Amino acid sequence: MTDRSAPPLFHTVICDLLGIRYPILQGAMQGGGGVELVAAVSEAGGLGVLPTFGGTDAKLRADIAAVRSRTGKRFGVNIMPMGAGIAERCAATCIELGVPIVTTGRADPGEKLVHRLKAAGIVVVSVIPTVDHARRMEAEGVDAVVASGTEAGGHVGTVATLPLVPLVVDAVKIPVLAAGGIGDARGFLAAFALGAVGVQMGTRFMATEESDLNAWGRAQLLAMRETDTIVTRAMTGATVRCIRTAEIVAYEAALARGADAAELTELKRLVRGSRYDGDKSGRRQSAAGQVAGMIHEVVPVRVLIEEMVAEAARLAARMGGIARGE
Template sequence: MTAPVLDTALCRLTGVRHPVVQTGMGWVAGPRLVSATAEAGALGVLASATMSLEQLESAIREVRERTGNPFGVNLRADAADAEQRVDLLIREGVRVASFALMPDQRLIGRLKDADVVVIPSVGARRHAEKVRAWGADAVLVQGGEGGGHTGPVATTVLLPQVVDAVDIPVIAAGGFFDGRGLAAALCYGAAGIGMGTRFLLTSDSAVPDAVKQRYLAAAAGDAQVTSRVDGMPHRMLRSALTESAESTGRLRRLPGALRHAAAFKAMSGMSWRRLIADGLAMRRAKEMPWSAVLLAANTPMLIREALVRGDADAGVLPAGQVVGLLDELPGCAELVEGIVEDAARVLAGSAGLVSRAES
């Protein structure tokens, strides 16, 4: 059965069939998941922050071998080699560039000159207004319900603020997992939804099955926000590691953070100069003390420990609050088609209510 068409500004902007975005999750959003999402008609987004430049080039080419549909790449705007990564996207003809942090005007201009769609992620109305003024094509707005690094404002409060503030497509993220959510987002004025946890928990995700079961067993309250792991508000599942972090001071955690940073350097092929440059950029962008920057450098390896190596208690399990509502592992095609069908049904039912009221 072919899913109905919900043709929104997001679909027309990016060339996808359905107004659904799989967000760029480090270690999770690799070629396998991104290509499956793209084949399902949604927008898959490669997570590049945990890849070297060479690994990113290889991943882009692998996705293109698997699908002819549009896809995107998520970039860290504060990365020391952000310009080289932008050059790579332009050279490889990637359709969409998304940003985990607000990019500067120059990067947006370079991408737009090459006809690449630019979609920054924002957590506040003023940030949406700023990137719109700089030429961004759309924005993704994540409310506090979302997994990973997140803000304090709920999606239902943040989303209408941003929709009212800018005249470009707005993608709603944080708390979405089904067709009812997509219908609600469209009614708020959004052009689509972004989902991370829901796509992590699919059969196309490369996360180890035992870890997926850990997610499926979780309740909504198990997805807690803590700043103790890496110095920034981060929503993740409770684990032995988070419990230890909550009871251990920052200074006692620094030696381990340095070991993990060194391991990330070796694994990624990055130089110490590059890692230090990234740390300086993060410190400036987020006004963080050096101790917090060192803890933040720890995070990629902690996430890898859980989501790649499968040791859920030794690593970090980023999770949105919707984790407590998920109990199955559909494929991306089944997931996207079901969401769109349910959204169309909800929207049609709402139109019927209006019609009956008027009669």
């Protein structure tokens, strides 16, 4: 356990900007990160972030109230600009309810929306997959960006975390966090070596006691190797990295052999069906990143965060020895 009287380990500008103890964001996860996870991450000193993708306004309001009933700490809400008017509706609710931090995922939500959030005093953090996208978000006035590599679970681009983070750090003046493939102290520390001031993790947080990932997904996460994810458009129409399942493999194979639209639609329905409806085994398709291959146990969020930070501090001390040739 960390000595709470000592200054927090790895305190960076992002901790001050977001009002958190550790520079660790829990990436919003539709289907993997409900109110219990969000509250637990914020309580443990990171930033929990609520997903809104695919949800109603009533659900967002209920989720915000539920998080507030569990923690007095700051948390964020994620806005995904997918679908007409949805981002605007989520933004309006965040403003009305005084949500302090909004993250944006997948695409540029537009300058107008960023200005509206900023004018309401909300800190805006955008997840970006390329240098150009990072520059655009900086120009629109966001406070920080999360450079998310193709290793990540959820919507992904094509550039890996290792080159993406330093490229973005060199391209913008606002703080940069790293995401994609971070699951333990080694990845956490590597993010700082790349110039990031913090990390965003998704997949690792799904394998915690507080996440709402279904039993099938949990079992998958613990059994998966690093090769057991697949990037597909079958889930949302955009490229999403998820757990490799027979339904997605069948869809991708049909796509590769030039199957007609009717067949692809049916295969997509099976992929999405396995995601949304579940079956008797509790099976529900889920996004997941390559870091799933490193996950071997389900732990409480506080243990995950405190042990990762403490181990990273020990590692950092050892790195000093390596640099000195010891």
